[in-house]
Amino acid sequence: MAAVVHSFESLAAVDGAGVRCAVFLCGCPLRCVYCHNPDTWQPTAGRETDAPTLVAKIARYKPYFGVKGGVTFSGGEPLLQAGFIAETVPLLQREGIGYIIDTSGHVPLDDTVKYVLAHAQAVLLDLKFPDDEMYRTYTGAGIGPTLAMLDYLAEIGRDTCVRTVIVPGINDSEAMLDRYLAHLTGRACVSRYELLAFHTMGFHKYEQLGMANPLADVPPLDAARKVQLQAYADRQLRLA
Amino acid sequence: MDICHRGFIDGAWTREINVADFIRRNYTPYTGDASFLRGTTKRTDSVRARVEELLIAENEKGGVLDVDTERVSSLLAYEPGYIKKGEDIILGLQTDQPLKRAVNPFAGYRNAEQACKAYGYEMSQRIHDEFRYRTTHNTGVFRVYTETMRKARHAGVLTGLPDAYARGRIIGDYRRIALYGMQHLIAERKQDKRRIGERDMNEETIMLLEDIEKQLEFMAQLVTMAAEYGCDISRPAENAREAVQWLYFGYLGAIKEQNGAANSIGRISTFLDIYLERDLAEGTLDEISAQELIDDLVLKMRLVRHLRTPEYNNLFAGDPVWVTCSIAGMTEDGRPMVTKTCYRFLQTLYNLGPSAEPNITVLWSQGLPEPFKRFCAKVSIDTDSIQYENDDVMRPDYGDDYAIACCVSAMKTGKQMQFFGARCNLAKVLLMALNGGRDELYGEQIAPAGETFPAGEPLEYEAVLEAFKTYASWMAKLYVNTMNVIHYMHDRYAYERLMMSLHDVEPERLMAFGISGFSVLADSLSAIKYAKVTPIKDDRGLITDFITEGEFPKYGNDDDRVDEIARWIAEFFYAELCKTKPYRGAKHTLSILTITSNVVYGSKTGATPDGRKKGEPFAPGANPMHGRDMEGALASLNSVAKIDYGCCRDGISNTMSLTPDALGTDEQDRIDKLVAVLDGYFAQHAHHLNVNVLNRQKLIDAMNNPALYPSLTIRVSGYAVNFNKLTRDKQLEVISRTFHEKM
Numbered sequence: 001m002a003a004v005v006h007s008f009e010s011l012a013a014v015d016g017a018g019v020r021c022a023v024f025l026c027g028c029p030l031r032c033v034y035c036h037n038p039d040t041w042q043p044t045a046g047r048e049t050d051a052p053t054l055v056a057k058i059a060r061y062k063p064y065f066g067v068k069g070g071v072t073f074s075g076g077e078p079l080l081q082a083g084f085i086a087e088t089v090p091l092l093q094r095e096g097i098g099y100i101i102d103t104s105g106h107v108p109l110d111d112t113v114k115y116v117l118a119h120a121q122a123v124l125l126d127l128k129f130p131d132d133e134m135y136r137t138y139t140g141a142g143i144g145p146t147l148a149m150l151d152y153l154a155e156i157g158r159d160t161c162v163r164t165v166i167v168p169g170i171n172d173s174e175a176m177l178d179r180y181l182a183h184l185t186g187r188a189c190v191s192r193y194e195l196l197a198f199h200t201m202g203f204h205k206y207e208q209l210g211m212a213n214p215l216a217d218v219p220p221l222d223a224a225r226k227v228q229l230q231a232y233a234d235r236q237l238r239l240a
Numbered sequence: 241m242d243i244c245h246r247g248f249i250d251g252a253w254t255r256e257i258n259v260a261d262f263i264r265r266n267y268t269p270y271t272g273d274a275s276f277l278r279g280t281t282k283r284t285d286s287v288r289a290r291v292e293e294l295l296i297a298e299n300e301k302g303g304v305l306d307v308d309t310e311r312v313s314s315l316l317a318y319e320p321g322y323i324k325k326g327e328d329i330i331l332g333l334q335t336d337q338p339l340k341r342a343v344n345p346f347a348g349y350r351n352a353e354q355a356c357k358a359y360g361y362e363m364s365q366r367i368h369d370e371f372r373y374r375t376t377h378n379t380g381v382f383r384v385y386t387e388t389m390r391k392a393r394h395a396g397v398l399t400g401l402p403d404a405y406a407r408g409r410i411i412g413d414y415r416r417i418a419l420y421g422m423q424h425l426i427a428e429r430k431q432d433k434r435r436i437g438e439r440d441m442n443e444e445t446i447m448l449l450e451d452i453e454k455q456l457e458f459m460a461q462l463v464t465m466a467a468e469y470g471c472d473i474s475r476p477a478e479n480a481r482e483a484v485q486w487l488y489f490g491y492l493g494a495i496k497e498q499n500g501a502a503n504s505i506g507r508i509s510t511f512l513d514i515y516l517e518r519d520l521a522e523g524t525l526d527e528i529s530a531q532e533l534i535d536d537l538v539l540k541m542r543l544v545r546h547l548r549t550p551e552y553n554n555l556f557a558g559d560p561v562w563v564t565c566s567i568a569g570m571t572e573d574g575r576p577m578v579t580k581t582c583y584r585f586l587q588t589l590y591n592l593g594p595s596a597e598p599n600i601t602v603l604w605s606q607g608l609p610e611p612f613k614r615f616c617a618k619v620s621i622d623t624d625s626i627q628y629e630n631d632d633v634m635r636p637d638y639g640d641d642y643a644i645a646c647c648v649s650a651m652k653t654g655k656q657m658q659f660f661g662a663r664c665n666l667a668k669v670l671l672m673a674l675n676g677g678r679d680e681l682y683g684e685q686i687a688p689a690g691e692t693f694p695a696g697e698p699l700e701y702e703a704v705l706e707a708f709k710t711y712a713s714w715m716a717k718l719y720v721n722t723m724n725v726i727h728y729m730h731d732r733y734a735y736e737r738l739m740m741s742l743h744d745v746e747p748e749r750l751m752a753f754g755i756s757g758f759s760v761l762a763d764s765l766s767a768i769k770y771a772k773v774t775p776i777k778d779d780r781g782l783i784t785d786f787i788t789e790g791e792f793p794k795y796g797n798d799d800d801r802v803d804e805i806a807r808w809i810a811e812f813f814y815a816e817l818c819k820t821k822p823y824r825g826a827k828h829t830l831s832i833l834t835i836t837s838n839v840v841y842g843s844k845t846g847a848t849p850d851g852r853k854k855g856e857p858f859a860p861g862a863n864p865m866h867g868r869d870m871e872g873a874l875a876s877l878n879s880v881a882k883i884d885y886g887c888c889r890d891g892i893s894n895t896m897s898l899t900p901d902a903l904g905t906d907e908q909d910r911i912d913k914l915v916a917v918l919d920g921y922f923a924q925h926a927h928h929l930n931v932n933v934l935n936r937q938k939l940i941d942a943m944n945n946p947a948l949y950p951s952l953t954i955r956v957s958g959y960a961v962n963f964n965k966l967t968r969d970k971q972l973e974v975i976s977r978t979f980h981e982k983m
Binding site: 007008009010011012018019021057060061063064065066068069 | 798871872873874875876878898902912913916917919920921923924980
């Protein structure tokens, strides 16, 4: 089976623990207003690769990985190509390389997806908005699939880092964070809740693609404010 | 046992001059972390404050504070100088005042004269008269240069040659002075002379005997120089302060005599640590005073200056002197050579602030203690001031007592010396091959005439490769022969008397060649092979531009198709160099290192098939071309790691800039990851890495508001510079380099 790879980043140091490569797979079911990679939305906007070729490429970076590192499948929505990832799993295992899935959870929770999640080192799960209405407004789809995946991850006890992009004027308040945090309490698989600052570095992509940028007038999130909100979230999560 | 060597374990070093043996038997490895380190003393702060004042004054005066135009630099030319008399612990300055530069015309009179003029000084009549009838190195070289050598030099194919300035890159084993004392070293050298005098008096023997006599003369002068500072270096050092001082006097004498591009201090930290440990054990020293000693030595290293011409500064930007100081590494039997004093040298970057000098070089090994690796990574992230070189690839060739000269040149301390050879612009050789031996800018016939490739027809790879091989082979021979002329004359007219007196009497000689335009050539050949490249000719019939159509693999993306070409370039050129015999029995070595001259070399090179426009800068050293490494930092490192150190034993320089965000989320994470990156790169037998962790925006801001960033230091190509000391074109080039950012 071939996958459509949008791009490859050999040092994606912040998408999970340890030194990691990132594979950005094409296609995404969501249309988040703050997306900084709209160029990954189209399922065909990349290069076709088969599993052995991709794993051979990733394996070239083994000297850097150590015990914590490995590869992160990101996107787009990588689980749209879960069948392909499932093919890489035994090949990666043979090479002793762990992988992380960076997902929005917006895929049917079928056996293939479950297999891929169950063998991951960890999962980065985007919880984009705290309720169904906001979810639909800003991403074009409902909250259901994300929460279902979170339930599944809790059930199999897979290490999960939940992530949320904080956009000024939309969700940058402590009150909003409380609503997000409510979904995390009681789910022991969640080892971390990480806030990501909305930034404008992807704006040029909208221009290049000739697409309207719905947040063109929104400023990036202030770095100090992000630190403040992260500290709040950390505190609340510990309390809960 | 005499008092100076009390407590030391005997060995071969007691019977012969053998510092390496002394170190192996006596050093105390340290595997702990950095928590023992201490800050500055009030005295250090006071001396440092004076140094800061001087640096500001120097900067305000356009980069040169003062020049002594009355005297020619030598060991005894100036009265003793001090930063703050009574407060200096380690004594000695190049002239009688800190930052006052000396005139040193031995390598080239005109050069020295122009350097004075450039800063508003006039060489005195006295010096002028003194050199009127004296042959300098530069005069000697130009007496012999052939027309072809001159043409190649003028066109910038052979470039940066040390034919008008001193060659440098020689490291005296200054530790010998501390361990043995000058009296013993002088007696040994006299013994050498008697022994060698028994041989047949052929040219080689006569030359060597004359060299030895020159050495003896300067050894005696060094003793006198130290005596003027009230120190008796005829005997060995008795304690740590004396060991640091004795060693520094040796280095100081060397740089009073020589103004070579790079005069490095060697591998001294673990040696000095033995003395510091002994004093600590005897209770005559505590950690604060141990650190103070190293801080004071490093302050002196930061004040080393030579008088340069603007043309020279263009090649080697930022007024560097390469007081390269190599730390850590492993012994041949697998023990880490990390000591507390390796840490203390790194600590100076906190105690005294970030700085380009000394050029602290960590000899990295997979076997170094983890806490030390982590401290190095922290220092890199905080200061951008240190570089890394792979001990695991150097040790098999150079043993465990080599040191780095300049940026990446390894040599066995006191046992090997180097004939520095700048570099050959191989991107230009390709253009020359396409133009039948003519220079693509001037149109001059430099190499033997061959066929010019036709315009309007796509280049055929095999044909281009054959032509390139023919011309590169011709160029290699010219290059070795040009170097032979240069170094014969340097030995004759600007011989390093003091530095060579601190070597074995018959050291091994390395002749160090270099490549520039490395990645441009690799990508150009790749473009010809994998895309369609059509040459365009101007009205002189010269190929001056190309139409490049289609995709081609680019060096820096871990793509074997082009990385194999890159690897081949180094192997091929080295093999070609080896076909011509170097002067004085030297061994060929090769580096891929450009310092900051990648900008100048680019400006002297026409458009290339890879799409680079005429005059655009090259990438530095072995770096992939800016902006062409599309798959991130590790892919770029993997490409460079493929170049074989076996054919580049003078070093393969690579500079990497990462933004802090790309490296990790917080300090501990960044440290973890930088250590993993270094381990992973060097595990693949890569040779060298400069690491910068900073934002492009910070550099742009520093360019526009230099006063806000007085000590912003960045690694460029084998050395570090104060960013403010770069000219604007070089600042812009550094800013244009690839920064690996968070996606």
